[in-house]
């Protein structure tokens with residue numbers, strides 16, 4: 001399985017390439033309140049099972065795989081209704097301002113298309129705090145962004161080259177902040193450049 005890309009790595013890379021490198025190349029995952037809440041949510045929804053809900057067939061904790069894109073990952077929930085299959089990804093909290101979760105759903109949809117040989121046009125993100133499902137339209141733009149991210153993560157995992165840690169508003173909720181210290185590195189770099 002080593003040459004398959006974990007779908008979760010695409011999410012991390014889209015959030016921050018340096019974070020992706022720390023987790024998937026340097027093996028340096030660290031929890032914070034948000035990641036613990038996320039893990040406990042996934043532990044609850046990852047109990048394998050299937051069933052019918054009105055007209056919709058639901059299957060939990062299915063492994064998704066794409067030979068074409070070399071992707072692998074466990075889905076939270078796959079549904080089928082009216083002959084259409086689609087992924088539902090569970091997330092803690094409310095809808096965020098970044099598009100990394102949409103990209104993860106798109107990667108799941110690429111796997112599902114290959115596995116079912118049917119087009120997938122829509123996916124969903126279920127936000128646990130608001131109990132709302134956010135539709136994710138699998139547009140050409142999102143597909144393109146996902147393919148570009150797959151290429152970037154493939155290269156990252158093959159070369160192990162560390163992307164720079166660049167301070168941004170995303171750092172605020174990042175569990176790796178105390179390991180990464182992007183502000184300090186920024187200051188140091190500017191100091192060295194001006195010396």
Ligand code: SF4
Pocket residue numbers: 015016017018019022165166167168170171172174175176177180181182
């Ligand atoms: S603290 Fe910021 S730069 Fe460092 S890994 Fe987290 S998001 Fe990326």
